[in-house]
Amino acid sequence: MAERWATSRGGLQGIDLHLDPAGPGLRRGLTDALRAAVRTGRLSPGTRLPSSRSLAGDLGIARNTVADAYADLVAEGWLTARQGSGTRVADRAVPAPPARPVSPGRAPGRLPYSLVPGSPDLASFPRAEWLKATRRALTAAPHDAFGYGDPRGRPELRTALADYLARVRGVRADPEHLVVCAGFAHGLRLLCDVLRARGAGTLAVESYGLDDHWDLVARAGLRTAPLPFDASGTRTEDPGEAGAVLLSPAHQFPLGGALRPERRAAVVDWARRTGGLILEDDYDGEFRYDRQPVGALQDLDPGHVVYLGTASKALAPGLRLGWMVLPPSVVPGVVAHGAGRSVGVVEQLALAEFLTSGAYDRHVRAARLRYRRRRDALVEALAERAPDVHVTGIAAGLHAVLRLPPGTEQTVVQAATWQGLAVLGLSRFRHPDADATPGDGLVVGYGTPPDHAWTGTLEALCRALP
Amino acid sequence: MAERWATSRGGLQGIDLHLDPAGPGLRRGLTDALRAAVRTGRLSPGTRLPSSRSLAGDLGIARNTVADAYADLVAEGWLTARQGSGTRVADRAVPAPPARPVSPGRAPGRLPYSLVPGSPDLASFPRAEWLKATRRALTAAPHDAFGYGDPRGRPELRTALADYLARVRGVRADPEHLVVCAGFAHGLRLLCDVLRARGAGTLAVESYGLDDHWDLVARAGLRTAPLPFDASGTRTEDPGEAGAVLLSPAHQFPLGGALRPERRAAVVDWARRTGGLILEDDYDGEFRYDRQPVGALQDLDPGHVVYLGTASKALAPGLRLGWMVLPPSVVPGVVAHGAGRSVGVVEQLALAEFLTSGAYDRHVRAARLRYRRRRDALVEALAERAPDVHVTGIAAGLHAVLRLPPGTEQTVVQAATWQGLAVLGLSRFRHPDADATPGDGLVVGYGTPPDHAWTGTLEALCRALP
DSSP states (O other), rough: EEEEOOOGGGGGTTTEEOOOOOSTTTTHHHHHHHHHHHHHSSSSSOOOOOOOOHHHHHHHHHHHHHHHHHHHHHHHEEEEEETTTEEEEEETTOOOOOOOOOOSSOOOOOOOEEOOOOOOOOGGGHHHHHHHHHHHHHHOOOOOGSSSSTTOOOHHHHHHHHHHHHHOOOOOOOOOEEEEEHHHHHHHHHHHHHHHHHOOEEEEEEEEEHHHHHHHHHHEEEEEEEEEETTTTEOOOOTTTEEEEEETTOOOOOTTOOHHHHHHHHHHHHHHHHTOOOEEOOTTTBBBBBBBBOOOGGGGGTTTEEEEEETTTTTGGGGGGGEEEOOOOGGGHHHHHHHGSOOOHHHHHHHHHHHTHHHHHHHHHHHHHHHHHHHHHHHHHHHHHHHTTEEEOSSSSSSSSEEEEETOOOHHHHHHHHTTTEEEGGGGGTTTOOOOOOOOOEOOTSSSSSSSHHHHHHHHHHHHHO | OOEEEEOOOOGGTTEEEEEETTTTTTTHHHHHHHHHHHTTTTOTTTTTTOOOHHHHHHHTEEEEEEEHHHHHHHHHHHHHETTTTTTEEEOOOOOOOOOOOOOOOOOOOOOSSSSOOOOOOOOGOOOOHHHHHHHHHHHHHHGGGGSSOTTTTOOOHHHHHHHHHHHHOOOOOOOOGEESSSSSSHHHHHHHHHHTTOOOOOEEEOOOHHHHHHHHHHHHHHHEOOOOETEEEEEEOTTTTTTTEEOOSSOOOTTTOOOOOHHHHHHHHHHHHHHHHHEOTTTTOOOOOOSSOOOGGGGOOTTTEEEEEETTTTOOOOOOEEEEEOOGGHHHHHHHTTGGSSHHHHHHHHHHHHHHHTHHHHHHHHHHHHHHHHHHHHHHHHHOOOOTOOOEEEBBOOOEEEEEEETOOOHHHHHHHHHTOOEEGGGGGGGGTOOOOOOEEEETTTSSOHHHHHHHHHHHHHHOOO
């Protein structure tokens, strides 16, 4: 227990110094107590402190201890010591800002059910398998893996990803041109820097997408311009002045279609003709249910397409693990802007283990089966309970689009809230400059709920629908 | 084993299709083989493919399988199918770039010994303890930890860091204003974006420092301007037009001194007067040997100082774990520019465990003892073997500066190379625009070698010295 020592002399009048004179940290304790007194304003600027001899006598401790504590605080700028005028409290001490508690993980009033898209079922993250991969990674890593390393990321992971992407997504991935990043947003941010350095001022985007991405692009100093949109999807034949195009060809987000073959060809032709870049957002390419996955667009022309993927849908967004397969000419720019050195080596090596051991494939297979069952349950429930609602975009991914009768979107979103369900309307995903108006709808992220909440979530959705 | 099937008709003449007709992936195998043939140029653009009926007959497989494979490749853009003209190879197939092997972790010709500063002994990374912390983190984490989460980073880690930094470095750290980042460079990059948004065009830096940081600042669109430097260190009283100042007050890198009290005061006064920001790079604050650590400058005025720290010296750079304690007004800008969502949640939670369990303190204590012994051995060896060399900057950190006789720096660095030792001259750390010329020297990172190489490294250094 710390005893209380009160001094009765000089500038320390009325200041309590909490010290344990028997402890090893006597000097430290005195330093801390004096610093606290200055910081909180109990010792005001300009106050002259007692001499080290008199304070030492007061406190019953060695004079050197006091002198050392004063010296520490002078070194830190709290006190000043001038020949002839003794030790004083420095002028620039400021009061501490009032402390606020850390906000809790769940905001108050958060709804019990959620179909907000963008996340897989977080409860199904394979913790035990991930720990196993981490153990193997930590055991096998060479010492120099813990250093700064290759700015593209660990070679073990780049090789494992190149194999995986070639096998599963048809990507032409040379590990030399594969760069690890901390998720899609990080990769997009790096690419914006590269695009600006190439002189691009505009990134063409789909008419429907994520405002988070558009905002990120704007903050990085580029304009976003939406591509025209018609009944067949995004029109890619003329991105205008844009230096690059951001597309989700395998599974448009959020509308859900695959980019039509002639439009895949058209955008590659545009890139070749103009030297533009295509950024391919393959955010959920592993999840396709009724036919073979649509292969990556990148394979058509690796010299003009940047392929972007992540572990966010197959595993979890919290891992912050993503990757880019780059045209060789883009690698130096991305590396110069920081890329792969942002990602922790233990998680990189754990993911490499996860991929090469087959755990990734097993996990995706099991997840695909579960999400497909959810999708089927969704379609079935809607057919029975809400026959006026047309479900689209169900061939793939972790979300579907529910087409609603005109003018009902806001009402339905509100009704869902009353049912305790968070769900987003389609209009929220429309680029502010887009001409397109595909009508009212809901974007239903059926991958989001944990298993135990799925039935309740579906029931809440059905109750909210017209 | 895959049998070889050769077709003898139409456009596939001479093309080997590697198929296992008994396998489950027949359609997939055919798709892959055709795609490979197009990609490698064996099937040239415009080539007409045999009808699905005739190829199926040729291969002895179902016609639907061929039709499906064609449809997949049309969807991917490799083939085109037009009414009346059959299925053809699309025009835009490009040859694959030649594959190059991933470069090995160690570049050929790398020297056996290294005293290049900036890294702790990577061989001493506490793998078993880190795995233990990861296990506890993975077990205890709530499901929603695996989601996108708070852009400042996990609350568990921010709280643990705030406690640690207050206790060990005297930082006034409210977890609300603490943001997790992926190391110092990542934090600096985010801060540059904030500074530009505040209208700053110049960041004042120390005359000696790291060119990597200056380059990063330049790429982020800011000029670096070196502060004057005299016998007492960096002069901080007038940073001129700069909107912010980057300093290493506890232990100047690489020269090794602590910023003098009146200069700490002066820079805080400057910041208050002009509304400028001080970026405090506390890169090795935990390692001080002969006296109490110098407390953080941030404590003098948390409203104008950004405190930056990392786990790179205490644990390992490969973890890519850093943190910033920010003035409240800077938090929104840093968060808007991406911050804490770049860092994997498993490593964030593992570090929180490491801190709260005391493993971090134990590891730092043991490391400090080992590095201090190395420093003592260095000083002793030099006193005996190279009495003309003056050692400075030895009170703290993982490196020292060896002052060399005028005009000998390049010769000594070259002589070290002949001894198999990588070591950097002091001139390499001088800002190109700095007036200062503190003479010839070596920056000796004695923390870098693994234990088993330490004696040999020291011996090589002594042999290289005049």
